[in-house]
Amino acid sequence: MIRVKNLTKHFGAVRAVDDVTFHVEEGEIVGFLGPNGAGKTTTLRVLTCFHPADQGSASVVGFDVFRESMQVRRNIGYLPESAPLYPEMRAREYLDFRARLHGMGRDDRHQAIKRVTEQCWLGEFIDRPIGQLSKGMRQRVGLADALVHDPKVLVLDEPTIGLDPTQIRETRHLIKELGERHTILLSSHILHEVQQICNRTIIIKNGRIVAIGSPDELRQRVSASSPLIAEIKGPAAEIKKSIAGLAGIGSIEATSTDGWNRLAVQPSGEADVREAIFKLAADQGWTMREMRREVASLEDFFVKIVAEQQAPGN
Ligand SMILES: Nc1ncnc2c1ncn2[C@@H]1O[C@H](COP(=O)(O)OP(=O)(O)O)[C@@H](O)[C@H]1O
Ligand SMILES: [Mg+2]
Numbered sequence: 001m002i003r004v005k006n007l008t009k010h011f012g013a014v015r016a017v018d019d020v021t022f023h024v025e026e027g028e029i030v031g032f033l034g035p036n037g038a039g040k041t042t043t044l045r046v047l048t049c050f051h052p053a054d055q056g057s058a059s060v061v062g063f064d065v066f067r068e069s070m071q072v073r074r075n076i077g078y079l080p081e082s083a084p085l086y087p088e089m090r091a092r093e094y095l096d097f098r099a100r101l102h103g104m105g106r107d108d109r110h111q112a113i114k115r116v117t118e119q120c121w122l123g124e125f126i127d128r129p130i131g132q133l134s135k136g137m138r139q140r141v142g143l144a145d146a147l148v149h150d151p152k153v154l155v156l157d158e159p160t161i162g163l164d165p166t167q168i169r170e171t172r173h174l175i176k177e178l179g180e181r182h183t184i185l186l187s188s189h190i191l192h193e194v195q196q197i198c199n200r201t202i203i204i205k206n207g208r209i210v211a212i213g214s215p216d217e218l219r220q221r222v223s224a225s226s227p228l229i230a231e232i233k234g235p236a237a238e239i240k241k242s243i244a245g246l247a248g249i250g251s252i253e254a255t256s257t258d259g260w261n262r263l264a265v266q267p268s269g270e271a272d273v274r275e276a277i278f279k280l281a282a283d284q285g286w287t288m289r290e291m292r293r294e295v296a297s298l299e300d301f302f303v304k305i306v307a308e309q310q311a312p313g314n
Contacts, residue, residue, distance in 0.1 A: 001026050001153050001183040002047065007056035009042055016042040017053070018207035024153075029179040031194030032187040034204035035306045040187035041081055043204075044157050047185075048078040061152055074102075077146030077182075079156040083138070087131030091122060091141045094130060095148055102149040116144035121174060136167030143174070147182075154178060156186040160193060172197050191302045205305050215298070222301040224270040227294045230263045230277055234286035239263070242280055248273045260289070 002024035009017040017039045024030045032040050046053045047060060049069040057064070063071040086094055092113060099109040117126045120140045125133060130141060139159065146154055159175060160168045175197055178184065188194050194201050195215050203211040203218075211218055232239055236256050243265060244252055250268035254261055267273050274291060281288045 004058045009053045029184040029198045031198035031201045033194045038204045039207040077151040077154045079146045081157040083142035085130045092126045099148045116147045120144040154182045154184045226296045228265040231290040246276045
Protein backbone atom coordinates (compact mmCIF):
# COMPACT_ATOMS: atom_id res chain seq x y z
CA MET A 1 0.00 0.00 0.00
CA ILE A 2 2.91 2.34 0.74
CA ARG A 3 6.34 1.93 -0.84
CA VAL A 4 9.20 4.24 -0.05
CA LYS A 5 12.59 3.72 -1.64
CA ASN A 6 15.85 5.52 -0.91
CA LEU A 7 14.03 8.71 -0.02
CA THR A 8 16.21 11.70 0.84
CA LYS A 9 15.21 15.24 1.64
CA HIS A 10 17.26 18.23 2.77
CA PHE A 11 16.26 21.54 4.29
CA GLY A 12 19.30 23.64 3.41
CA ALA A 13 22.21 21.84 5.05
CA VAL A 14 19.95 19.66 7.24
CA ARG A 15 19.40 16.16 5.91
CA ALA A 16 15.94 15.63 7.40
CA VAL A 17 15.37 12.29 5.64
CA ASP A 18 18.35 10.19 4.67
CA ASP A 19 18.01 7.26 2.27
CA VAL A 20 14.82 5.93 3.85
CA THR A 21 13.32 2.68 2.52
CA PHE A 22 10.25 0.91 3.89
CA HIS A 23 6.87 -0.47 2.91
CA VAL A 24 3.47 -0.83 4.49
CA GLU A 25 1.24 -3.71 3.41
CA GLU A 26 -2.53 -3.72 3.15
CA GLY A 27 -4.27 -3.99 6.52
CA GLU A 28 -1.19 -3.18 8.59
CA ILE A 29 -0.95 -0.56 11.31
CA VAL A 30 2.66 0.56 11.19
CA GLY A 31 4.30 2.84 13.72
CA PHE A 32 6.88 5.36 12.64
CA LEU A 33 8.80 5.83 15.87
CA GLY A 34 11.54 8.31 16.61
CA PRO A 35 12.54 11.22 18.84
CA ASN A 36 11.75 14.82 17.95
CA GLY A 37 13.54 15.95 14.81
CA ALA A 38 14.07 12.37 13.56
CA GLY A 39 12.38 13.09 10.21
CA LYS A 40 8.94 11.58 10.77
CA THR A 41 6.84 14.57 9.74
CA THR A 42 9.08 15.27 6.76
CA THR A 43 8.62 11.70 5.48
CA LEU A 44 4.86 11.74 6.02
CA ARG A 45 4.60 15.07 4.21
CA VAL A 46 6.38 13.62 1.20
CA LEU A 47 3.91 10.71 1.19
CA THR A 48 0.95 13.07 1.34
CA CYS A 49 2.28 15.19 -1.54
CA PHE A 50 2.81 18.15 0.77
CA HIS A 51 6.37 18.64 -0.36
CA PRO A 52 8.77 16.98 -2.82
CA ALA A 53 11.88 14.93 -1.98
CA ASP A 54 15.42 15.38 -3.33
CA GLN A 55 15.98 11.74 -4.19
CA GLY A 56 14.23 8.41 -4.18
CA SER A 57 10.72 7.28 -4.92
CA ALA A 58 7.46 6.78 -3.07
CA SER A 59 4.08 5.40 -4.00
CA VAL A 60 0.71 5.01 -2.31
CA VAL A 61 -1.71 2.32 -3.53
CA GLY A 62 0.51 2.01 -6.59
CA PHE A 63 0.38 5.73 -7.48
CA ASP A 64 3.58 7.72 -7.70
CA VAL A 65 3.66 10.44 -5.05
CA PHE A 66 5.52 12.84 -7.33
CA ARG A 67 3.75 12.28 -10.63
CA GLU A 68 0.25 11.14 -9.67
CA SER A 69 -0.57 13.37 -6.73
CA MET A 70 -4.30 13.58 -7.59
CA GLN A 71 -4.71 9.81 -7.28
CA VAL A 72 -2.52 9.70 -4.18
CA ARG A 73 -4.64 12.35 -2.47
CA ARG A 74 -7.78 10.41 -3.32
CA ASN A 75 -6.42 7.30 -1.64
CA ILE A 76 -4.80 8.82 1.41
CA GLY A 77 -6.25 10.48 4.49
CA TYR A 78 -3.84 12.70 6.40
CA LEU A 79 -4.04 13.90 9.97
CA PRO A 80 -1.29 16.53 10.29
CA GLU A 81 0.55 17.21 13.54
CA SER A 82 -1.67 20.19 14.28
CA ALA A 83 -4.83 20.08 12.22
CA PRO A 84 -5.99 23.52 11.07
CA LEU A 85 -9.62 23.52 12.13
CA TYR A 86 -11.97 26.52 11.99
CA PRO A 87 -13.24 27.20 15.54
CA GLU A 88 -16.40 29.06 14.52
CA MET A 89 -17.59 26.30 12.16
CA ARG A 90 -19.68 23.39 13.36
CA ALA A 91 -17.97 20.03 12.89
CA ARG A 92 -20.64 19.05 10.34
CA GLU A 93 -20.13 22.23 8.30
CA TYR A 94 -16.39 21.81 8.39
CA LEU A 95 -16.54 18.19 7.21
CA ASP A 96 -19.03 19.16 4.49
CA PHE A 97 -16.64 21.87 3.34
CA ARG A 98 -13.74 19.42 3.31
CA ALA A 99 -15.78 16.80 1.43
CA ARG A 100 -16.61 19.44 -1.18
CA LEU A 101 -12.90 20.03 -1.68
CA HIS A 102 -12.68 16.34 -2.54
CA GLY A 103 -15.27 16.98 -5.25
CA MET A 104 -18.01 14.97 -3.56
CA GLY A 105 -21.65 15.61 -4.47
CA ARG A 106 -24.39 16.53 -1.98
CA ASP A 107 -25.71 13.00 -1.33
CA ASP A 108 -22.23 11.53 -1.09
CA ARG A 109 -21.26 14.20 1.41
CA HIS A 110 -24.31 13.52 3.50
CA GLN A 111 -23.57 9.77 3.55
CA ALA A 112 -19.88 10.35 4.23
CA ILE A 113 -20.55 12.61 7.20
CA LYS A 114 -22.93 10.05 8.63
CA ARG A 115 -20.25 7.38 8.20
CA VAL A 116 -17.39 9.34 9.79
CA THR A 117 -19.62 10.51 12.66
CA GLU A 118 -20.01 6.83 13.53
CA GLN A 119 -16.47 5.80 12.67
CA CYS A 120 -14.93 8.53 14.81
CA TRP A 121 -17.42 8.38 17.68
CA LEU A 122 -18.52 11.98 17.16
CA GLY A 123 -22.16 11.48 18.12
CA GLU A 124 -24.00 14.70 18.95
CA PHE A 125 -20.73 16.66 18.87
CA ILE A 126 -21.03 16.76 15.08
CA ASP A 127 -23.39 19.77 15.48
CA ARG A 128 -21.22 21.71 17.94
CA PRO A 129 -18.92 24.57 16.95
CA ILE A 130 -15.37 23.20 16.75
CA GLY A 131 -14.09 25.90 19.11
CA GLN A 132 -16.28 24.50 21.90
CA LEU A 133 -14.96 20.95 21.59
CA SER A 134 -12.33 19.41 23.88
CA LYS A 135 -8.91 18.74 22.40
CA GLY A 136 -9.68 15.02 22.22
CA MET A 137 -12.93 15.66 20.42
CA ARG A 138 -11.23 18.09 18.02
CA GLN A 139 -8.72 15.36 17.24
CA ARG A 140 -11.66 13.10 16.33
CA VAL A 141 -12.92 15.80 13.96
CA GLY A 142 -9.42 15.80 12.45
CA LEU A 143 -9.64 12.03 12.01
CA ALA A 144 -13.14 12.36 10.51
CA ASP A 145 -11.69 14.91 8.10
CA ALA A 146 -8.93 12.47 7.11
CA LEU A 147 -11.58 9.79 6.52
CA VAL A 148 -14.33 11.77 4.80
CA HIS A 149 -13.41 10.60 1.28
CA ASP A 150 -13.04 7.00 2.55
CA PRO A 151 -9.35 6.59 1.67
CA LYS A 152 -7.64 3.19 1.76
CA VAL A 153 -4.62 4.56 3.62
CA LEU A 154 -4.50 6.75 6.71
CA VAL A 155 -1.40 8.72 7.66
CA LEU A 156 -1.51 10.10 11.19
CA ASP A 157 1.21 12.40 12.50
CA GLU A 158 1.56 12.12 16.31
CA PRO A 159 -2.19 11.61 16.74
CA THR A 160 -2.19 11.69 20.56
CA ILE A 161 0.17 14.60 21.16
CA GLY A 162 -1.24 17.20 23.57
CA LEU A 163 -4.16 15.02 24.73
CA ASP A 164 -4.91 14.10 28.34
CA PRO A 165 -4.55 10.46 29.48
CA THR A 166 -8.22 9.56 28.97
CA GLN A 167 -8.28 11.14 25.53
CA ILE A 168 -5.03 9.35 24.67
CA ARG A 169 -6.53 6.00 25.63
CA GLU A 170 -9.67 6.66 23.60
CA THR A 171 -7.73 7.87 20.58
CA ARG A 172 -5.50 4.77 20.60
CA HIS A 173 -8.57 2.57 20.83
CA LEU A 174 -10.21 4.46 17.98
CA ILE A 175 -7.12 4.11 15.79
CA LYS A 176 -7.04 0.36 16.40
CA GLU A 177 -10.67 0.16 15.35
CA LEU A 178 -10.01 2.23 12.22
CA GLY A 179 -7.18 -0.19 11.46
CA GLU A 180 -9.76 -2.90 10.78
CA ARG A 181 -10.86 -1.06 7.63
CA HIS A 182 -7.82 1.00 6.71
CA THR A 183 -4.09 0.62 6.30
CA ILE A 184 -2.46 2.99 8.77
CA LEU A 185 0.94 4.61 9.11
CA LEU A 186 1.20 6.66 12.28
CA SER A 187 4.12 8.53 13.77
CA SER A 188 4.92 8.77 17.45
CA HIS A 189 7.81 9.54 19.78
CA ILE A 190 6.33 7.21 22.42
CA LEU A 191 7.52 3.60 22.30
CA HIS A 192 4.70 2.39 24.52
CA GLU A 193 2.08 3.88 22.21
CA VAL A 194 3.50 2.24 19.11
CA GLN A 195 3.79 -1.11 20.91
CA GLN A 196 0.17 -0.83 21.93
CA ILE A 197 -1.33 0.10 18.57
CA CYS A 198 0.93 -1.22 15.83
CA ASN A 199 1.74 -4.59 14.26
CA ARG A 200 5.07 -3.32 13.01
CA THR A 201 7.44 -0.52 13.94
CA ILE A 202 9.91 1.50 11.93
CA ILE A 203 12.43 3.24 14.17
CA ILE A 204 13.95 6.39 12.69
CA LYS A 205 16.75 8.53 14.04
CA ASN A 206 18.57 11.45 12.43
CA GLY A 207 16.63 10.83 9.23
CA ARG A 208 17.81 7.21 8.98
CA ILE A 209 15.98 3.99 9.70
CA VAL A 210 17.70 2.09 12.50
CA ALA A 211 15.33 -0.87 12.90
CA ILE A 212 12.14 -2.34 11.43
CA GLY A 213 10.09 -5.19 12.85
CA SER A 214 7.18 -6.42 14.92
CA PRO A 215 7.48 -5.70 18.66
CA ASP A 216 8.66 -9.31 19.17
CA GLU A 217 11.23 -9.14 16.40
CA LEU A 218 12.60 -5.87 17.74
CA ARG A 219 12.79 -7.27 21.27
CA GLN A 220 14.66 -10.30 19.96
CA ARG A 221 17.13 -8.15 18.05
CA VAL A 222 17.71 -5.94 21.03
CA SER A 223 18.28 -8.83 23.42
CA ALA A 224 20.49 -10.69 20.92
CA SER A 225 22.89 -7.78 20.92
CA SER A 226 22.83 -7.43 24.72
CA PRO A 227 26.05 -8.31 26.55
CA LEU A 228 26.59 -11.76 28.06
CA ILE A 229 27.97 -12.23 31.52
CA ALA A 230 29.98 -15.41 32.04
CA GLU A 231 31.86 -16.52 35.16
CA ILE A 232 34.58 -19.04 34.40
CA LYS A 233 37.37 -20.47 36.58
CA GLY A 234 40.75 -20.91 34.93
CA PRO A 235 43.71 -19.03 33.42
CA ALA A 236 42.46 -15.46 32.90
CA ALA A 237 44.52 -14.45 29.87
CA GLU A 238 43.91 -17.71 28.03
CA ILE A 239 40.19 -17.66 28.68
CA LYS A 240 39.86 -14.13 27.40
CA LYS A 241 41.97 -14.83 24.32
CA SER A 242 40.09 -18.03 23.43
CA ILE A 243 36.66 -16.44 23.74
CA ALA A 244 37.80 -13.45 21.71
CA GLY A 245 38.81 -15.93 18.99
CA LEU A 246 35.26 -17.30 18.64
CA ALA A 247 33.06 -16.13 15.78
CA GLY A 248 30.59 -13.33 16.54
CA ILE A 249 32.44 -11.82 19.50
CA GLY A 250 32.77 -8.05 19.53
CA SER A 251 34.51 -7.06 22.75
CA ILE A 252 35.27 -8.58 26.15
CA GLU A 253 35.82 -6.98 29.51
CA ALA A 254 37.25 -9.25 32.18
CA THR A 255 37.74 -8.94 35.92
CA SER A 256 39.15 -11.63 38.19
CA THR A 257 38.52 -12.41 41.85
CA ASP A 258 39.41 -15.57 43.79
CA GLY A 259 40.31 -17.46 40.61
CA TRP A 260 36.96 -16.68 39.02
CA ASN A 261 36.92 -14.57 35.87
CA ARG A 262 33.88 -12.45 35.26
CA LEU A 263 33.61 -11.78 31.54
CA ALA A 264 31.25 -9.26 29.97
CA VAL A 265 31.05 -10.33 26.34
CA GLN A 266 29.54 -8.05 23.72
CA PRO A 267 28.49 -9.97 20.58
CA SER A 268 29.39 -8.27 17.29
CA GLY A 269 26.18 -9.30 15.54
CA GLU A 270 22.86 -10.87 16.31
CA ALA A 271 24.03 -14.51 16.44
CA ASP A 272 23.72 -16.29 19.78
CA VAL A 273 27.26 -16.97 21.02
CA ARG A 274 26.33 -18.72 24.27
CA GLU A 275 26.62 -22.25 22.97
CA ALA A 276 30.09 -21.66 21.53
CA ILE A 277 31.30 -20.20 24.82
CA PHE A 278 29.87 -23.10 26.78
CA LYS A 279 31.50 -25.68 24.46
CA LEU A 280 34.83 -23.91 24.64
CA ALA A 281 34.78 -23.95 28.44
CA ALA A 282 33.78 -27.65 28.48
CA ASP A 283 36.49 -28.63 25.96
CA GLN A 284 39.13 -26.81 27.97
CA GLY A 285 37.94 -28.21 31.28
CA TRP A 286 37.19 -24.77 32.71
CA THR A 287 34.41 -24.60 35.26
CA MET A 288 31.57 -22.25 34.42
CA ARG A 289 29.27 -21.21 37.25
CA GLU A 290 27.16 -18.66 35.46
CA MET A 291 26.24 -17.44 32.02
CA ARG A 292 23.42 -15.00 31.48
CA ARG A 293 22.32 -12.26 29.21
CA GLU A 294 22.11 -8.75 30.50
CA VAL A 295 18.78 -8.37 28.75
CA ALA A 296 18.10 -4.92 27.43
CA SER A 297 14.47 -4.09 26.89
CA LEU A 298 13.10 -2.36 23.85
CA GLU A 299 12.65 0.55 26.22
CA ASP A 300 16.41 0.60 26.98
CA PHE A 301 17.14 0.42 23.27
CA PHE A 302 14.86 3.32 22.48
CA VAL A 303 16.10 5.41 25.41
CA LYS A 304 19.63 4.84 24.11
CA ILE A 305 18.61 6.04 20.65
CA VAL A 306 17.04 9.16 22.10
CA ALA A 307 20.02 9.81 24.36
CA GLU A 308 22.48 9.48 21.48
CA GLN A 309 20.36 11.84 19.47
CA GLN A 310 20.44 14.48 22.19
CA ALA A 311 24.12 14.13 23.06
CA PRO A 312 26.01 17.36 22.34
CA GLY A 313 28.03 17.44 19.13
CA ASN A 314 25.87 14.78 17.55
N1 LIG B 1 10.27 23.36 6.92
C1 LIG B 1 11.47 23.11 7.44
N2 LIG B 1 12.51 23.93 7.25
C2 LIG B 1 13.73 23.66 7.75
N3 LIG B 1 14.03 22.58 8.48
C3 LIG B 1 13.05 21.70 8.72
C4 LIG B 1 11.72 21.91 8.22
N4 LIG B 1 10.95 20.88 8.61
C5 LIG B 1 11.76 20.05 9.32
N5 LIG B 1 13.00 20.54 9.39
C6 LIG B 1 14.15 19.88 10.05
O1 LIG B 1 14.21 18.55 9.59
C7 LIG B 1 14.49 17.64 10.64
C8 LIG B 1 13.39 16.62 10.76
O2 LIG B 1 12.20 17.26 11.20
P1 LIG B 1 10.79 16.52 11.31
O3 LIG B 1 10.56 15.75 10.07
O4 LIG B 1 9.80 17.55 11.66
O5 LIG B 1 11.05 15.54 12.53
P2 LIG B 1 9.99 14.79 13.47
O6 LIG B 1 8.64 14.90 12.86
O7 LIG B 1 10.50 13.40 13.54
O8 LIG B 1 10.07 15.47 14.79
C9 LIG B 1 14.68 18.50 11.88
O9 LIG B 1 16.06 18.73 12.05
C10 LIG B 1 13.95 19.77 11.55
O10 LIG B 1 14.49 20.86 12.24
MG1 LIG C 1 6.92 15.66 13.67
